[in-house]
Amino acid sequence: MKFRIQKSDYIIGRRTAFLNIYDAEALGVKENSRIIVDFGNYNSIFFVSLSKNQVNRSEVIITADFSNEINDEFVNIMPAPPLKSVDSIKRKIYGKKLLQDDFESIIKDINDENLSQIELSSYVTSLQTVGLDDDEIIYLINSMVSHGEKINFEYEVYDVHSIGGVPGNKYALITVPILASLGLKVPKTSSKAITSAAGTADVMEVLANVNLKAEEIKKIVDNVGATLTWGGSINIAPADDKIIKVEQPLGIDPIPQLISSVLSKKVATSIRYLLIDIPMGNETKVQDEQSARSLAEKFIRIGNRIGLKIECAITYGGQPLGRAIGPAIEAQEALRALEGKQTSNSFIVKSLEIAALMLEISGISERGEGIEIARDTLRNGKAREKFFEIVNAQGSKGIEKSEDIQLGEFTYDILSGFDGYISYLSNRSLVEIARILGAPHIKEAGLWVYKKIGDKVEKNEPVLRLYSKNKEKLEQAVRLSRKIKLYSIEGMVIENIPDIKRSKRIWEVKE
Amino acid sequence: MKFRIQKSDYIIGRRTAFLNIYDAEALGVKENSRIIVDFGNYNSIFFVSLSKNQVNRSEVIITADFSNEINDEFVNIMPAPPLKSVDSIKRKIYGKKLLQDDFESIIKDINDENLSQIELSSYVTSLQTVGLDDDEIIYLINSMVSHGEKINFEYEVYDVHSIGGVPGNKYALITVPILASLGLKVPKTSSKAITSAAGTADVMEVLANVNLKAEEIKKIVDNVGATLTWGGSINIAPADDKIIKVEQPLGIDPIPQLISSVLSKKVATSIRYLLIDIPMGNETKVQDEQSARSLAEKFIRIGNRIGLKIECAITYGGQPLGRAIGPAIEAQEALRALEGKQTSNSFIVKSLEIAALMLEISGISERGEGIEIARDTLRNGKAREKFFEIVNAQGSKGIEKSEDIQLGEFTYDILSGFDGYISYLSNRSLVEIARILGAPHIKEAGLWVYKKIGDKVEKNEPVLRLYSKNKEKLEQAVRLSRKIKLYSIEGMVIENIPDIKRSKRIWEVKE
Secondary structure: OEEEEEEEOOEOOOOEEEEEHHHHHHHOOOOOOEEEEEOOOOEEEEEEEEEOOOOOOOEEEEEOOOOOOOOOOEEEEEEOOOOHHHHHHHHHHOOOOOOHHHHHHHHHHHHOOOOOHHHHHHHHHHHHHOOOOHHHHHHHHHHHHHOOOOOOOOOOEEEEEEOOOOOOOOOHHHHHHHHHHOOOOEEEEEOOOOOOOOOHHHHHOOOEOOOOOHHHHHHHHHHHOEEEEEHHHOOOOOHHHHHHHHHHHHOOOOHHHHHHHHHHHHHHOOEEEEEEEEEEOOOOOEOOHHHHHHHHHHHHHHHHHOOOEEEEEEEEOOOOOOOEEOHHHHHHHHHHHHOOOOOOHHHHHHHHHHHHHHHHHHOOOOOOOHHHHHHHHHHOOHHHHHHHHHHHHHOEOOOOOHHHOOOOOEEEEEEOOOOEEEEEEOHHHHHHHHHHOOOOOOOOOEEEEOOOOOOEEOOOOEEEEEEEOOHHHHHHHHHHHHHOOOEEEEOOOOOOOOOOOOOEEEOOOOO | OEEEEEEEOOEOOOOEEEEEHHHHHHHOOOOOOEEEEEOOOOEEEEEEEEEOOOOOOOEEEEEOOOOOOOOOOEEEEEEOOOOHHHHHHHHHHOOOOOOHHHHHHHHHHHHOOOOOHHHHHHHHHHHHHOOOOHHHHHHHHHHHHHOOOOOOOOOOEEEEEEOOOOOOOOOHHHHHHHHHHOOOOEEEEEOOOOOOOOOHHHHHOOOEOOOOOHHHHHHHHHHHOEEEEEHHHOOOOOHHHHHHHHHHHHOOOOHHHHHHHHHHHHHHOOEEEEEEEEEEOOOOOEOOHHHHHHHHHHHHHHHHHOOOEEEEEEEEOOOOOOOEEOHHHHHHHHHHHHOOOOOOHHHHHHHHHHHHHHHHHHOOOOOOOHHHHHHHHHHOOHHHHHHHHHHHHHOEOOOOOHHHOOOOOEEEEEEOOOOEEEEEEOHHHHHHHHHHOOOOOOOOOEEEEOOOOOOEEOOOOEEEEEEEOOHHHHHHHHHHHHHOOOEEEEOOOOOOOOOOOOOEEEOOOOO
16 A cells, blocks of 8 residues: 655654554554555565554654655555564474574564564563573574674684673773783773663773774774773674663563673674673672573583683672772772772782683683783783773873772762671662662762671761762762662671682583 | 643554653653653553654653543653562563462553563563463462452353364354253353454354443343353453453463463353363364363363362364354354254264253253253254344344345355365464455455365365455455465375364363
8 A cells, every 4th residue: 555654753662653543454454563664665664553633544654763764755555474583483482492594584683673572572581481502592693693793803802701790890991901911802892881880881981982883993903902892882793782672671681692692792703712700699690609600601612612712700799899880980990900009809809810811711821820910910000001002092081090080079978877897788779879870871970889798897987988970869869778778787797708709710511 | 750741642552651852861761661640630651752853842742542531731750660560570580480469460560551562572471481380370360350340140150161273163152052041041251353263252243242241241141041242342351352462463372371361251250160162183272182181171170279160172173163264154054053954063063062061060961961952952943042032132133044144245166176085174274264355354254164174075176165245355365275275185085084073071180
């Protein structure tokens, strides 16, 4: 059927075509039906919404989040035939094993936004409840890589990656320059925070431009040895972002999707050696050692099969890493560490250990000796020097030392009500407070953890300091801090809880 | 925040509030976020869509599928707090057992349309992939019943119910009047076709009004003994329809949802004795005897625990029941059977067997003797008489005998290309053809199966006749019939395939 076309700027979360209710009946389609809109030179799938009076007969209004140019005043509309990908999703729901073809059609349709929210949600849910085996994860990785941009290097490249879940996890700002100053090539891309207070890219953005194109990344890695950029500025594995939009409201992060999301991006950026940090703790993604080991072994097994040499470090994630949470304050803590100033031991130790593992994997140091080399490189200022080479190559924001960083001018100290020892800090609640303060969008918002688990605290001593650019947000955060459990204090230390457990290395898979 | 309110008649499949993109940012909400719109006297949840230019700042446009009256010109809008039901769904995804409270909140939020399509789809998918145990199904039934209308009877009432999947399954038009003329009270409600060619309610609607309210059903059952109405006209277990809207595009029908959908409606209409027909066959919902038995046992076990006495008949569903598919032609076939005229044996046998089982359950006849009583009641015209009492009580459409029924005037015979025997008839393809012809909405559309499985056919003899009210639809169906496999013919009968296997009775659960 032929329709006169109009555009609307409504953003509804899918390509929507508004039809008159009688035209829809004549076409044999209903609300949410998939239709093909034929623009002459090309077709596109839209989802039907209806109206009796606001859309005239023989008229269609399409949403403008559909960005293609429209030349013609008229379009042809017909019901869309069933999608192969929907059949594949259904077979997964019924517990069947999917093949490369299935993932090709699923990822293509996710990329093209041809799936309804019902279908996409069902797919993501089945990834959690039915799961994928190793073969299927590899098919999924292949498809995610093939439907996105790639960066090729003429030499071997290295990467470190954390699966996340721990606030303050800014170690890459230390680890990457250590590795690069020792000659490793590290084109590190990071994410911005979705549910956390600051992603590595948010922290780095306080100091440098992080929106780099593939060619720019390649050039900087050629010249300087490393980048610390935002993965979202290159179009690698674009299906991932569309899947995250469904995972987030459900609050799930299925393991097969987590693995293929990480590895497809590494394959697309030609990474050859990869160290994966798996933080383990009550309020992280991995809650016990068995799950952490099983995830690590899965990463390694699959990596082996697709030509990626992977090692995993299971790290302690039971409290924030370091003491800073929020983009600017984390950047400040990282700079202090690079400058050799007094800072949190857990943060330094983790940054060095991850660097050490990578140095050992790459053969730059013998097994067991990486930590000394990494520590020297931090102490002798070479890491700091390399870090600013990276910052300048990406485009500096003008900050040259930790004291230059501005934090929110409105502050509030949360004081202890008792004498005792900190026995618990809630990752989740600390993040919630930081987000209420405005992190990650307001860079200056954040908090400082004066007292960490095992620390002695006296009545009226500060446990946390909140930073805000804005009085209302500070008051809101203070009100929330009275309602939720941020930490626990016990009268005496039952057991000496170390600040960080030694990372566990997993480099062999026992089957 | 305060907004001036406007209404739109857009039907988007959820309560939608269009906000200006900057207002949304100020509120801290995004597209698809859940918000509370406070109308003064009451609140309602809406989902956010955005616009830069088509919605002014401090203005909100809400969709009119939200039918409540709006008195005030201004409303207050705030982000909605997390729903408990979403947390319950998440726990089901992670394999946890849910409790009564969880289902209360899930069913309440489904009824109130507070869940997004992402959340609802994830719930339905997890019902299939994770499943529910007996306790959970009972909790679900309780919640579905408590959030809907109920009909109470002062006497014991009986019902027969088919889980569906077989075309032409119109036996209730014979079975129900047989039971009622023998004194059983049968307030039967049926569904209209969603994906099939004709539901029992579509067939009955050819002859009588089927849109009856609860009080009318009660009155007719009091006076005449039975009804054959459309379940959708009373508000029992209303969550069911909203769940079907998600099951349908996914093409799934999870067992726990199937069971609770059937049983919640029976509990809501005070049914005490229930016979469930489980058609079994390649292209039905239940494909093998083991699945059929396991489903039957589950129905019986759960029925026992909620005070419903259930028996199940596993029936042959490998081909259509009878020879007619489509509302008017099925009504005609049913009337012919009631009139004692020559008609399909499989259809008569199934109608009588189901009646017989119910007569035995109710104690009207001894075990094994129901079939004779049922056959007599059909033969002596009492069933026909009772059927027209029901038709007249509901409101007759004026048809008094099978010859009065009009079928589509455009017909087409599909002829056999060979001599041989019919070895296969595709339920799915026959339904597809009937729907292209216009069934169930066009009552006169449908088809007649001349040759069933095991029948001898000669070259150029008709296998199927298509009926249409409209030449284009007939041509479309004929074109489709050439592309899809409707039946198979083999040169000789390998094995004598009986027209119907004797129904299997299951009335004891062995654990």
